[in-house]
Each structure stands twice: as C-alpha cells, then as structure tokens.
Amino acid sequence: MVDAFVLVLVSLAGLLGLVLVAASLKGGKKGCNLPPGSFGWPIMGETVEFLFGKPDVFVFDRMRKYSPDIFKTRILGEDTAVICGPNGHKFLFSNEHRLFTAFRPHSMQRLFRSYKAAVPPPPPVPAADEKPVIDEEAKVLKAPGFLKPEALVRYLGMMDYITQNQMKAHWEGRNEVKAFQLAKSLTLTLSCRFFLGTEEPERIARLVENFDDVTVGMHSITLDIPGTVFHKAQKAAVAIRKELRTVIKEKKASISSGAPMQDILSHMIVATDPTGKHMPEAEVADKIMGLLTAGYSTVATAMTFFMKYVGERPDIYKKVLNEQRGVAEAKKPGEVLNWDDLQKMKYSWNVINEVMRLTPPLQGTFREALTEFTYAGYTIPKGWKVYWTVSTTNKNPEYFPDPEKFDPSRYDDGTQKLPPFTFVPFGGGPRMCPGKEYARLAILTFVHHVVKRFEWEPVDTKEKVVGDMMPTPQKGLPIRLRRH
Numbered sequence: 001m002v003d004a005f006v007l008v009l010v011s012l013a014g015l016l017g018l019v020l021v022a023a024s025l026k027g028g029k030k031g032c033n034l035p036p037g038s039f040g041w042p043i044m045g046e047t048v049e050f051l052f053g054k055p056d057v058f059v060f061d062r063m064r065k066y067s068p069d070i071f072k073t074r075i076l077g078e079d080t081a082v083i084c085g086p087n088g089h090k091f092l093f094s095n096e097h098r099l100f101t102a103f104r105p106h107s108m109q110r111l112f113r114s115y116k117a118a119v120p121p122p123p124p125v126p127a128a129d130e131k132p133v134i135d136e137e138a139k140v141l142k143a144p145g146f147l148k149p150e151a152l153v154r155y156l157g158m159m160d161y162i163t164q165n166q167m168k169a170h171w172e173g174r175n176e177v178k179a180f181q182l183a184k185s186l187t188l189t190l191s192c193r194f195f196l197g198t199e200e201p202e203r204i205a206r207l208v209e210n211f212d213d214v215t216v217g218m219h220s221i222t223l224d225i226p227g228t229v230f231h232k233a234q235k236a237a238v239a240i241r242k243e244l245r246t247v248i249k250e251k252k253a254s255i256s257s258g259a260p261m262q263d264i265l266s267h268m269i270v271a272t273d274p275t276g277k278h279m280p281e282a283e284v285a286d287k288i289m290g291l292l293t294a295g296y297s298t299v300a301t302a303m304t305f306f307m308k309y310v311g312e313r314p315d316i317y318k319k320v321l322n323e324q325r326g327v328a329e330a331k332k333p334g335e336v337l338n339w340d341d342l343q344k345m346k347y348s349w350n351v352i353n354e355v356m357r358l359t360p361p362l363q364g365t366f367r368e369a370l371t372e373f374t375y376a377g378y379t380i381p382k383g384w385k386v387y388w389t390v391s392t393t394n395k396n397p398e399y400f401p402d403p404e405k406f407d408p409s410r411y412d413d414g415t416q417k418l419p420p421f422t423f424v425p426f427g428g429g430p431r432m433c434p435g436k437e438y439a440r441l442a443i444l445t446f447v448h449h450v451v452k453r454f455e456w457e458p459v460d461t462k463e464k465v466v467g468d469m470m471p472t473p474q475k476g477l478p479i480r481l482r483r484h
Contacts, residue, residue, distance in 0.1 A: 035081055035378040037062060037072035045074025051219060055363045055469065056391040059084070063392065069376035076105045076219070078385040080366075083375060084392035086399070086421035091375060092367065092388050093421075093429030100367035102431065103385055107220045107230060111237045112290045113282075147434050152441055153339045155194060160336040162189055162199065163445050167453060171481065176459065178476035183303040183446075184208055184296070190442055191295040195288060196247055197263035207243060207292075210236035214289075215297040219469040237289070244285040264291065297470055298361035299439050303446050304477055305359045306352060309406050311457045311479055316351060316408060321451045323347050328452060337445060348447050349440070350408040356425040357394050358406060359471050364389030365427070393422045455482045 040046035217233020395403040399422040426433040459478040
C-alpha cells in the first residue's frame, strides 16, 4: 500500500489548485452523452480502488450502480470506458483495428520501452476496402510462425523433457514444496528455451525474481521513487535488459558460426525492415522481455491454482488422474507426449478452464478508441481508453450458476453450452492471445506429469491471494506431496 499512500500525499498537495481543472474534466466532451459513472478523485481518479481492491468487485459494484452494459471511470491516468458482459465482449472483439487499437498503461510503456514504438499514435480509421491496421507487437509474434500449432508440435517433446527434468530436480523426494515458486521456475525455463533457445539454470535463477517484480509493476502507479512498486519494477527491468543484451550477443555469435535458428530471438535478430535495417539490440531486448513476461506469469498462475483447487477436491483429482493414466498407458516406455495425446485430455482442460474462471491469470487489457463511437446508447470520445475484463462475466450467476463453486462439468460437451462470449480467458477476435496454444501445451504437460507422480493437498486452504491484477498466493502455496 506504499504506492497508494504516496499517491494520496501527492494528490492532496495539488488538490486545491486542480479542483477547477478536475471539474472541467469530469464534464467530459461537451455535447456527448457519456456513459454513467464517476471519474473519482482529482489526479488519482479511481486508480486506488482499481489496483488495490478485488477486480471483480470493482467492476460489479459499478455495473450495479450505473449500467450492466458500460460505465466510465478514470484509472491509471486515463479516461476509460469499461464495456461489460458478453455483448460488450463481442462488440470489442468484432471491432479491433476499426474502432480500437492496442493500448498499454503508462507503467507498461515505461517498463517495456519498445511499446512506445510498437503502439504508435492512433492511425486513421481504415475505409471498408482497406486492410486493418496491425500493430508491430502482433507482427513480432506472428511473423516467424512459432506460435502456430504445427510449429508448437515440434517443441512439445522438448517441453515434455524439460517438465520431467524439473519434476525430478525440484519436486521428487520432498514432502512439502511451494507450488508457486516451482511453477514459476518451470514456466520461465520453458519460455527461455522457446523464445531464447537457452535453458541455463543459473541464468534462469537470476531472472525469476526480476520477472516477478516486473510483473507486479506492469499495473502500478508510475512513481519512480524508492519504496514504490514501480521503482522496484524499473530496477528489475534494467537487470533483465542487461542479461538479455548478453544473450543477444551470444546468439549473434552463434548465428554467425552457422548455428540453426530455432527460436524467436534468432529470427528477431536477423529480421529487417523494408529499408533493410535490423532491429536495434535495445528494441530486441525490450520485445523479448515482453514475450518472456507473457509466457511466464500467466502460465505459472494457472498451474499454481490448478494445484490449489484440485488439491482441495480429491474427487476431481481422481478424474484427472484416470484420464492421464489412460494417456500414459497408451504410450511406449520413455515416449514423450505428442499432439494426439493432448487432444485426449478433455477433462483435464475443463478443469483448467474452471481454474481460469475462478482465478483469472490476467484480469483484462486496454484499448484506445481510434474514433468516436456509440455503444449501448452512449458516446465514447476518440482517444478514450476502453478496458476489457473477464470480470464482467466470469462470476455472473446468470451465466455460471453457483459461481463460487469449482465445477469443471460446466464445460462438458453433453451439458448446456455456455452462451457465446461469456467465457473468454484468452480474449477474442484479431487480438486473441497468440500464445493460447503454447499455454495449453505447457499447462497440460505439467498436469500430466504432476498427477502421475503425486497426490497433494494445500497446507493452508485459507491462504490469502494478493495482487489481484496478477493473483499470487501470499505464502507461495505450500503443498504436502505424497508419491504414488
């Protein structure tokens, strides 16, 4: 809460001189029928409630008070419209690049400096016969084709091998472990191997703590003074860049010696723009840092809360175990998982879906309005930010009866299907998370090996979850292990 306290002091210091300005801002754009809602306090808006309260509570309180479709707020320094519910999801996903472009909060822009280049000022809205605008970040992810299923299939054997090695090194022979720490170590090892082509334990150990600090700082108040979350994140980002610059130099030397290019970093190094210029090393480091962060924190969170929820439900554990044993029994001794094996893990993936519904690894993302538009009878001015969040549907009893109950049967093919756009953990439309298949492979490979080896139970079923934008078990989720 240091960030919140410092922000309050800064706000109060300038409050008297800013009341009139704030009042004019609250009026919004004259002549516009703005959505209902409140911009909150001068300067800070409703940022404190957004960052330090429960995200689903923040959203639902305002949906009840103002509108179930849309409300306005001011968070992280931006006038923002929160578009709610399945209809809101559909509207956002259907209008990417036409009404909206990607936007990163200022904390992200400063931590991942290349985002300033990757997300340029909003371009003109394309005409009907023009191609939609594609941002540079999407190009970086899609150009090499590494995240397509056919490319991931080739990586699956390595993913299986790394997961088994991590289990042997850090899980086996122990009666109690902290699941979150081990999940982070595994996912960062997988990410480094996939994106960088390296899996050096010493290097990864140096990176884990720094990535934790960057992840927390991605949604924070941009006060870069000692004691704040953002200051700590900035220091961590500097340390990561330094390590990545070393990796880039090593990779360049490897490419020069004729080594095959089997990772995203290699392709980023050799890629050229239309003028024939290579991407500067600093920009490569920033983009790779962003990709590593995305492939690290959210996947580790899903694995961790799988351990929590399934550890508390022996009945669900038994069903997952039976499914995974069936997969294992059909394989030869020592044979790694393949694509067909993962397609058989339907119940296990239903369990993961329910994990992500109850504890979303990422609450939502921001867009910027490319042009003024109307939604649900209200006008959103050009330049406003639009916040999309799973919180408007994930725990809504209208779509998920008994929403606090952990119930993987919600996703069974034989039951009543969920209404469209009610469960969208990876987003949708042109900006659907490009790492969806990567995450699915990593998580299911982990599930396969952990249930084959162990039974477990959380040490503290009441352990508090902190950092609601990026949920974290306060004690690291200690679990007791029993070997099969």
